[in-house]
Amino acid sequence: MKKSILLLLVGFSGFMNAQIPTGYYSQANGLTGFTLKSKLSEIVTNGHQNRGYNWTVFATADRDKYYENDNTVLDIYSENPTGADPYNYTIVVNQCGSANGPEGTCYNREHTIPKSTFKPASGNEETTPMHNDYHHLLATDYDVNNKRGNFPYGEVGTATWTSLNGSKLGSSKLNGYGGTVFEPINEFKGDIARIYLYFATRYENQIQGFTYAMYDGTKTKVFAEPFLNMLLRWHQQDPVSQKEIDRNNAVYNYQRNRNPYIDHPEYIAEIWGTVMAVDDASFSKNLTVAPNPVKGNTITVTGDKDLKQFKKAFIYNTVGQNVQTIENPFQNGNTIVLKNLPKGVYILKTGELNTKFIVD
């Protein structure tokens, strides 16, 4: 009897992580801090195949199955999670290596970590495999990619330019960095943070040779304080989405290595810690939990749009782990019964709406 319950549990967790190969992370068990990071570096380097520079993986990795669900290219610079997209691209048909035209002309391959940062000091040969690593290569609008150029991601004080979905270029308002930065929309901030943390892990043995305003010159922490704090905040405020899980699986099927921070978001806090003061700035203000702090195990959720359209709600802890998923949460009213959650801060997300709440 005991055996069958165990099998059932193993079967269940196997199903939950259907795409993570069994044992992929077993060598990381019990490790923490930069020891964990170095082990993850080994794990995601082993088996990584350099498949060259092409467009193949975007056909499976970068399609809109989440917002309009129309199979167009899912581009973080033109996706509008709260309404109609300003323009859409058809996969392959609208790809381009070069273009002359405004935003909305065609999509290109963007190195999320600019390729100029890992170019050798002399020569034009860009360094591989980072140049061809599809975990950080995204299909994005050609013009927005150009305007972003090699600027670091950041948070903009005064915008000099804004893309049609609200991504901004302008002066940094980060405490400790005053240069020009590029700020994506809230919906994709966590996605970008986890890509950067992947890159810092996969290439930790090479990264001290790379020059970038976001880096501090170490192979362990990698990021300078203002940027590390921002990435950790983005990770906490925008937890792992189904889009990232699907993309990680598609890229794994192609180049045979994984982004560990999508599979195990809690590793991020184990390595880099957390930002304690999660500010409210990046939460949408259009979702409310009552009572907050939560006293019992029942919450009432209100939003400024009809919540019935959302088929799932997710609750995350501050290290980004999904602690509860509720199917059809708002079909029969707006009450959610919480699992027995330990005291702490949580994030409730449904559709593009999210908010922070406290269990007391």
Ligand SMILES: [Ca+2]
């Ligand atoms: Ca779309």
Ligand SMILES: [Ca+2]
């Ligand atoms: Ca996201």
